Amino acid sequence: MAKEKTGFKPAPADARRFAEALLGWNRDANDRQMPWKGETDPYRIWLSEVILQQTRVEVGRAYYERFLAAFPTVQQLAAAPEQAVFKLWEGLGYYSRCRNLIAAARSIVSDHGGRFPSDYPSILALKGVGPYTAAAIASFAFNLPHAVLDGNVYRVLSRIFAIDTAIDSTEGRKGFATLAQALLPTSEAGTYNQAIMDFGATICKPVPACDACFFNRHCAAFLAGRQTLLPVKGEKAPVRVRWFHYIILQAGNRVAIRQRTSRDIWQSLYEPLLLEAPKTLSKTTLLQHIGAEYGLTIDPSGVLSSTASRTQKLSHQLIHFSFLHALLDEPHPIAGFEWVSTEELTQYPFPRTLQDFLGKNLV
Ligand code: SF4
Secondary structure, eight states: OOSSOOTTOOOHHHHHHHHHHHHHHHHHTOOOOOTTTTOOOHHHHHHHHHHHTTSOHHHHHHHHHHHHHHOSSHHHHHHSOHHHHHHHHTTSOOHHHHHHHHHHHHHHHHHSTTSOOOSHHHHHTSTTOOHHHHHHHHHHHHOOSOOOOOHHHHHHHHHHTTOOSOTTSHHHHHHHHHHHHHHOOGGGHHHHHHHHHHHHHHTSOSSOOGGGOTTTTTOHHHHTTOGGGOSOOOOOOOOEEEEEEEEEEEETTEEEEEEOOSSSTTTTOEESEEEEESSOOOHHHHHHHHHHHHOOOOOGGGEEEEEEEEEEEOSSEEEEEEEEEEEESSOOOOTTOEEEETTGGGGSOOOHHHHHHHHHHOO
């Protein structure tokens, strides 16, 4: 195959040869182990796929096992209080995935009689389920002929066929989807899909092990010495920089918190009083803000700590944090906030950086 660039349309013989070679390697030499591998229960496959998106396997494994222990069935997940699900998700990030997980579980119960849908369009229609996850569930659970296309598969295909089209462009997404589907042996969809992802994770890695690769005599990128230049990615979206000034108000053993409800990062999680500003603010400015906005006068001697040393990088945002921890005589009512005891705080889900600060600094 492929001494020259082949584009998105492999000859049928090439597609067959690639699929056969991959399935042979999978049978004889693929020893990648994961707890969800070989799983045919669509609920478990879905759970593992949602947890693993943007998450390293070692981290995701522990979350997957905790979720399964807490919610062994989709019905139990659907019936769980939202706060309990978010609490289990805490630390994984990408909280919209958790919100979608809950919504999809509830729709499986309300719209599908509690049975996981078994056809591709219905799986794809579930909240938060995109083409990759739908293809994974459809092929692993029901052996339906839908090709998966994740980062591993993009990398493998772009190299084997020496495709320079950016994988995150509209043309690239469309072209790679067509190519992946053309290569899929429909009778062994689930096995093939798992095999190509394993191949990308263990051999055709970002730094590929070409010398050990069973396909190197046919790989267009390897033959041209271009394997580390592929896949091509487009321009990165600019990073949004934000300053979050948290004011932790504590009265006795109670702390003022509220739920984040706007369509922003960490929606549905909890937080103390927040002042977001386009730059860092001084302690004096923060105390003035509390006075002007909430009518609270805080004696500077009641400020336990004021730190501005943390940052957290999200996929397209960089958050700078400062924390001002102030003691009040009593829990003054503040619109939108509840006063929660320090013991009860452990029941509430917080963004990771806040969780760290509260865990270490509350008195
Ligand atoms: S030869 Fe190298 S670049 Fe080509 S498929 Fe194998 S590991 Fe990937």
